[in-house]
Amino acid sequence: MTLLSLQGVTRRFGGLVAVDAIDLEVADGGVTAVIGPNGAGKTTLFSLISGFQTPNAGRIIFAGEDITARPPEALAAAGLVRTFQLVKLFQNLSVLENVEVGCHLHTAGGVFSALLRSPGTRRAERETEAQSREILSFVGLDAVADAEASALAYGQQRLLEIARALAARPRLLLLDEPAAGLSADESRRLTVAIRAIAERGTTVLLIEHDMKLVMNAADTVVVLDFGRKIAEGPPAMVRENPAVIAAYLGAAHA
């Protein structure tokens, strides 16, 4: 079954066509990786899917619904949650609170419930905390739960962003270069975490430059170049594709 489907999605910036009539199907379950040289349109594609930009043409269908041009908060509520290439943690909050913010969609209560703080509200708060600690231990951050988010090492900050996104219980998790800036060891652990997320039933769509991670984590690889899709298939097949080799190494090597 198809979870996410892009039909002729196009985004232009002035004369530049960043994303050019892309068709893409992401199956429900598993890990799909989008790769491509710098400037291939990967980040723009992610912004379009997650609602931070709107396409000039084309449609985006998620779980059978047309979600084209819906704002990010509406998409998150529909089950589509993203992380950012440049980590955007809530530096002013603790590690635990960052994940608790991620639980926002699955909890209730505004000003009045905060002021009254009834037994029901307290119970919900305790549940939120317990769930958040569980997610933190899933990504291996339970030991630093009470630290300030800004005090974390870079690799831990990346993991916290993923933990926070998981707390929103997405059906589709979009990871924008999750391994950027990670050490080889951290990147290996991230690969394991991404597989574990997929096995827990969350579909993962990621952009990545780290080929080792892509080859080990992804079930399907989509290759973009100059805003267009040039290849799609299982990692082993894509690796041998002449068009892909040409895009990465130049035509002479194909």
Next chain:
Amino acid sequence: MMKLPAIICRDPLRRGIALIPWLVACGVLAYAFVAGGYLVTVMSIAMIYAIFVIGLNVFMGFTGQVSFGHNAFAALSGYASAVLTATYSWDPIPAFAVGLGLALLVALAVGWPTLRLKGHYLAMATLAIGLIVYEITIEWQSVTQGYMGISGISPLRIGSYEVDSDRGKLFVLLVIVAFSAFAAGRLRASRFGRALAATAGSEDAARALGIDVARYKLVAFLVSVAYAALAGSLFVHVVEFVSPEVFGLNMVVLAFTMLYVGGIGTLGGPILGAVIVSLLPEIFRGFKDYQDLFYGSGLILLLIYAPKGLAALGDMIRSRGKA
């Protein structure tokens, strides 16, 4: 919960320094009660400002937004209380309810369109509304009596019990400040408060997690306006007089000073800031012609040596020790 005891055991010096501003503030308030006189009035005004700044902190500290015109909402509610009780002989509480409703309606009209836009549109709009309301209080003489102001406003009254002694007023204000701070603390430590903090931390990340940041900014704005309205009404009943200057632009300047000196984003900062900043002119009064110079220098020193505010004094000592 793990962190707190560790700090207390390991670093008594830091804890002691963090307590100093609180000891000063509590000492001054206690002394005002015992000694009475002029200091009681100064502290009463300080407590009214504390309520105003606690509210401002919800919008600026918790949510990371800016408003230059919160004085307008204190003015709307203050004048509603003044006119309805002095001219139309209403009871203070229903008069306040009307003032609060008026302030919230105007805040909704200003905040709804501007908070949907990215950027500092609300800050500009609030600056404008502050100036507009100020002009109205001067020019609409048939109701506000212009520069003359309205006098003979009834003191605070709860049912048939009237609070007319200075000490009694200060006591009532202290209770209201305690409730205000308590309410702000509960707001911060909730799902609502976390959504505000997320908005302050990164709007993009907050939206990606499903938080409707435009809506939360608006609600935070309305909450802080409610505090401003409460402060405005309390002012006219405590001083029993109101004129346009009371809620002028100087109110914004003073409130900002209190917020930053006390510690923006902290829970205790607004109260500390209100007490200490209200005290400074009294301390420097003896310098006569030079008092503004000393007042200004005092503020600059505070901001250099306690950049995160008096409420965060303990944190600063620790980071200094590390560096």
